[in-house]
Amino acid sequence: MISRVAESCYWLMRYTERCDTTARLLRVQTGMVLDTVLPDHRRWQPLLVVSGEGPSFEERFGARALADGEQVQEYLTWDDLNPASIFSSVRHARENARTMRETISLEMWNSLNRCWIWLNEDDSRRLYDADRQDFYERVSDYCQLFNGIFYKTMLHEEPFDFMRLGLHLERAGQTARILDLHHHALRGSGDVPSEALGAAEWIAILRTRYAYEPFFKKRKGSLSGPEVAKFLLQEPAFPSSVAYALTMAQAALDRIKPQGSPIGQRSRDLLQKVRAGVVGLDVDRAVEMDIHDVLTHIVDQTAEVSKAIGEEYFYAVLPEPEWPEVREA
Amino acid sequence: MVSSEAGSATSRHLPKGLLEGYKPIPGTFDEAFEPDGTVRPNIQAVIDEIDALPSGEFKKRKDLAEETFLRHGVTFAVYSDEKAGVERVFPFDLIPRIIAADAWETMEAGLRQRIDALEAFLADVYGEGRCMSEGIISREIVEKSSGYLPEMKGLQPPGGVRVHVAGIDIIQDPDGSFLVLEDNIRTPSGVSYVLENRAIMKRTFPRIFEEARVRSVADYPMRLAQALSSLAPGGKESPRVVILTPGPFNSAYFEHSFLARRTGCELVEGRDLFVANDRVWVKTTKGAQVVDVIYRRIDDAFMDPEVFRKDSALGVPGIMSAYAKGNVTLANGVGNGVADDKAVYPYVPDLIRFFLDEEPILGQVETYICARPDECEYVLANLNKLVVKAVDEAGGYGMLIGPAAPQKEVEEFRQRIKAHPRKYIAQPRIELSTSPTWVGDGTAPRRVDLRPYIVSGKERWVLPGGLSRVALREGSYVVNSSQGGGSKDTWVLAGPGGEVGT
Numbered sequence: 073m074i075s076r077v078a079e080s081c082y083w084l085m086r087y088t089e090r091c092d093t094t095a096r097l098l099r100v101q102t103g104m105v106l107d108t109v110l111p112d113h114r115r116w117q118p119l120l121v122v123s124g125e126g127p128s129f130e131e132r133f134g135a136r137a138l139a140d141g142e143q144v145q146e147y148l149t150w151d152d153l154n155p156a157s158i159f160s161s162v163r164h165a166r167e168n169a170r171t172m173r174e175t176i177s178l179e180m181w182n183s184l185n186r187c188w189i190w191l192n193e194d195d196s197r198r199l200y201d202a203d204r205q206d207f208y209e210r211v212s213d214y215c216q217l218f219n220g221i222f223y224k225t226m227l228h229e230e231p232f233d234f235m236r237l238g239l240h241l242e243r244a245g246q247t248a249r250i251l252d253l254h255h256h257a258l259r260g261s262g263d264v265p266s267e268a269l270g271a272a273e274w275i276a277i278l279r280t281r282y283a284y285e286p287f288f289k290k291r292k293g294s295l296s297g298p299e300v301a302k303f304l305l306q307e308p309a310f311p312s313s314v315a316y317a318l319t320m321a322q323a324a325l326d327r328i329k330p331q332g333s334p335i336g337q338r339s340r341d342l343l344q345k346v347r348a349g350v351v352g353l354d355v356d357r358a359v360e361m362d363i364h365d366v367l368t369h370i371v372d373q374t375a376e377v378s379k380a381i382g383e384e385y386f387y388a389v390l391p392e393p394e395w396p397e398v399r400e401a
Numbered sequence: 402m403v404s405s406e407a408g409s410a411t412s413r414h415l416p417k418g419l420l421e422g423y424k425p426i427p428g429t430f431d432e433a434f435e436p437d438g439t440v441r442p443n444i445q446a447v448i449d450e451i452d453a454l455p456s457g458e459f460k461k462r463k464d465l466a467e468e469t470f471l472r473h474g475v476t477f478a479v480y481s482d483e484k485a486g487v488e489r490v491f492p493f494d495l496i497p498r499i500i501a502a503d504a505w506e507t508m509e510a511g512l513r514q515r516i517d518a519l520e521a522f523l524a525d526v527y528g529e530g531r532c533m534s535e536g537i538i539s540r541e542i543v544e545k546s547s548g549y550l551p552e553m554k555g556l557q558p559p560g561g562v563r564v565h566v567a568g569i570d571i572i573q574d575p576d577g578s579f580l581v582l583e584d585n586i587r588t589p590s591g592v593s594y595v596l597e598n599r600a601i602m603k604r605t606f607p608r609i610f611e612e613a614r615v616r617s618v619a620d621y622p623m624r625l626a627q628a629l630s631s632l633a634p635g636g637k638e639s640p641r642v643v644i645l646t647p648g649p650f651n652s653a654y655f656e657h658s659f660l661a662r663r664t665g666c667e668l669v670e671g672r673d674l675f676v677a678n679d680r681v682w683v684k685t686t687k688g689a690q691v692v693d694v695i696y697r698r699i700d701d702a703f704m705d706p707e708v709f710r711k712d713s714a715l716g717v718p719g720i721m722s723a724y725a726k727g728n729v730t731l732a733n734g735v736g737n738g739v740a741d742d743k744a745v746y747p748y749v750p751d752l753i754r755f756f757l758d759e760e761p762i763l764g765q766v767e768t769y770i771c772a773r774p775d776e777c778e779y780v781l782a783n784l785n786k787l788v789v790k791a792v793d794e795a796g797g798y799g800m801l802i803g804p805a806a807p808q809k810e811v812e813e814f815r816q817r818i819k820a821h822p823r824k825y826i827a828q829p830r831i832e833l834s835t836s837p838t839w840v841g842d843g844t845a846p847r848r849v850d851l852r853p854y855i856v857s858g859k860e861r862w863v864l865p866g867g868l869s870r871v872a873l874r875e876g877s878y879v880v881n882s883s884q885g886g887g888s889k890d891t892w893v894l895a896g897p898g899g900e901v902g903t
Contacts, residue, residue, distance in 0.1 A: 074686075189472065
């Protein structure tokens with residue numbers, strides 16, 4: 073398929089996945105803030121860290137705003153100058169979709185466009201003002217509806233593979249980032265939370281990744297930092313675990329790679345390496361040593377895979393052409 | 402059934418419902434009503450159905466239709482807005498414009514004839530030049546046309562066709578005869594609205610639609626894909642056909658994308674293509690692959706920075722040499738602009754006679770050519786009665802409507818014409834026909850034109866109907882979407898025993 077279109081496929085799903093992650097984070101956090109007593113700086117700042125937008129936020133609104141929940145939510149939800157806000161994610165997703173409507177299904181376009189129109193209407197703002205949690209759930213519903221439509225209405229061919237590649241790499245990176253937010257708590261050092269706060273925090277992390285019930289199905293009653301980390305990193309049956317997402321990404325990349333050609337070798341090798349690292353990780357030991365380094369490494373490696381995919385598939389520098397003569401029939 | 406009721410004179414009556422109180426404009430042909438306000442007999446059954454809709458119901462359906470347009474992203478980008486690439490919905494009037502079966506038969510024959518002649522003219526202009534040496538049209542008019550490209554001289558387009566897709570603008574004069582107003586044979590746009598409008602009308606008025614026996618327009622994408630494939634270089638089986646767009650910020654991007662979806666062709670931008678070994682290649686995730694046919698929606702001037710505009714980033718460097726070698730088919734042909742030049746238009750009837758040895762089936766509007774001193778003098782003396790058009794502008798820009806324009810604007814045009822007479826033509830203002838149109842609280846006559854589409858590969862095919870554009874502002878004669886125009890669905894009725902189509 074055309075390289076430019078492949079790139080749009082890849083990014084379309086990264087953006088919708090990112091949108092779901094942000095909405096879910098905000099949904100869980102707004103609930104958690106009501107339930108627990110958190111120090112000010114632990115209430116909202118972590119959300120900015122996940123999105124990577126902490127520094128720009130601080131620059132625009134000042135350090136004191138970091139504790140201002142309304143401001144942070146406004147920024148992560150509506151701000152069109154924040155490239156990671158829900159609003160911007162949907163806009164970017166739709167822009168990518170609009171440049172390749174011939175590639176995505178009509179139903180995907182309609183679903184995404186409906187979400188965009190809704191976000192631009194007063195209706196969504198009213199819901200945001202009246203019932204914040206319901207608003208974020210609606211956003212996530214749109215994203216998940218989109219994913220379902222994607223699986224059912226696209227031909228399972230190359231564009232589909234680039235899409236699920238983007239989706240799963242985004243998901244793997246986000247799970248690792250969210251876990252990393254809590255690395256202090258995982259190690260049990262630093263500003264140690266009380267017992268009760270500890271449990272609330274683990275539950276919040278799990279809920280952020282839709283992992284609450286799945287976790288207890290698999291690890292009956294053993295709620296602890298290392299157990300949560302193991303589950304989110306390695307659980308092979310859980311769709312948002314890093315290992316699961318990387319496995320899916322790898323399956324997509326294996327199908328994409330052209331047979332008998334050097335194209336795609338590097339990105340495939342890199343992805344295999346990061347996946348093997350996650351699957352084989354001794355989580356207990358990593359928690360004791362420095363889980364923050366491990367998680368940062370996973371995030372960086374995933375970003376490198378993404379970069380290699382770009383270089384090999386999207387902007388391959390074409391060699392000085394020695395094109396074969398094409399014979400006329 | 403429309404045809405069985407059509408002839409009965411006793412059933413003629415005034416509308417009582419949605420169209421009640423409708424008054425045709427005196428001196429203007431109304432497509433649905435006689436001057437006395439009774440319904441035209443050949444389309445009476447359909448008009449009665451529309452008339453029977455309660456106006457509350459009509460409004461409800463109109464809202465639904467508008468929502469559907471927005472939801473489907475049936476939009477065009479507007480340049481004039483502050484932000485580039487703002488998307489707008491093309492205003493749409495739900496009352497269809499109806500064309501009887503026999504009228505369409507004449508139209509179709511006339512369109513085929515006109516395209517035959519324009520195709521022959523282009524082959525001749527870039528070939529032997531008989532029409533000029535035999536004095537049908539002067540060499541000066543042809544060669545000074547901004548659409549004439551000397552680079553194309555002697556070049557044989559692969560497949561032998563230059564006018565792959567044509568959109569001919571048609572109006573109806575006060576007698577109700579169809580006249581050609583303008584030829585568009587470079588990259589005519591608008592067909593996506595024809596198909597989307599139809600889809601919406603079928604959803605909005607399913608029962609009326611079925612009763613009316615409207616001829617289908619759904620074939621268009623398939624016909625286009627077949628025509629393009631049939632002209633691949635060397636007659637290649639299953640060629641790679643792509644649609645080349647300037648990109649998502651182009652005002653017609655929706656259409657480019659729409660056609661790619663419906664034809665199954667890939668949509669590419671200039672940066673996706675490159676030329677090596679006199680072949681055009683597309684960059685894919687599996688390396689470079691050969692492209693055989695390009696339906697390009699980019700103007701000639703931007704196609705190849707090595708040959709035309711050097712600053713063009715939209716085109717493909719070297720593509721003209723691949724074209725010249727016959728290795729890629731470009732649709733439409735390069736250099737077509739000479740044949741739809743407004744200064745060449747007055748000669749088309751003579752060109753039909755010269756190349757085809759036939760009398761023109763469709764009339765056209767009397768035109769004064771300012772390049773001719775005596776005609777220019779007449780134009781300058783009668784500016785208040787005439788419509789003046791710049792020969793190389795489209796979209797309703799560069800136009801003076803003498804009878805309606807403020808005196809200041811008339812004087813401005815007078816100076817411009819004096820300075821560059823070759824750049825202008827003038828025509829009497831035609832009382833464009835009207836069609837019943839919803840105006841917010843009822844129906845009223847609004848002026849319309851029609852752009853039928855003709856697709857040519859190894860065979861020629863005429864889309865039954867076309868894009869009806871309507872001047873939504875009261876008293877306006879300008880139907881362009883950039884100037885407050887909207888569109889209507891065009892219903893060509895199937896004749897007795899005639900097929901509706903797929």
